[in-house]
Amino acid sequence: MPHQGEILQEAIKNSGISITRIVDSLGITRPTIYRKFKEETLDYVFVKRVGDIIGHDFSNDFTSLQHSTLPFVTQTVSVTPLQSVTSRNSVLQQPDTDSAKQLMALQAKYIALLEAYNELLLKVYGPR
Incomplete structure (x- = not known):
């Protein structure tokens, strides 16, 4: 299974949208998003919110998104x-x-x- 934090980081980098803008939109701090980049699996809702901000569909990047249930x-x-x-x-x-x-x-x-x-x-x- 691909490292989802790294995939998220790469997608944000490729989007050209600043980390500051993303964390402001999410209501989190910069250290929090950098910790997310190190996680192997990420919460589906978090990934969806980031995808909405940067205009990226992560469903093609992740083999299985973990839904919060x-x-x-x-x-x-x-x-x-x-x-x-x-x-x-x-x-x-x-x-x-x-x-x-x-x-x-x-x-x-x-x-x-x-x-x-x-x-x-x-x-x-x-x-x-």
Whole structure:
């Protein structure tokens, strides 16, 4: 896999747009962008924003852009050719339902953890 930081640096250099202008547009500092140049993989959103500023499409430069997703809600979706648009919509809605269920389960676990923590605080420090 190509070193994405170096690809980004080269594209910026070839664009002729100054680093100062790019960091001002991104709202970051110069040291931050120089650190990004040293990273092997970069955040998809960051690369997209830089591409918009310099007018460059990085999708041809990177073999795979890493999208920012939460690992516990990542779903693999296989799209199969379908006959009608209606059945295709129902197939595409299935992963959303699974993700929503996963998020609800995580929320329930988080609430249970908070309640257990509150009980522990009451045992240790007593009621106020």
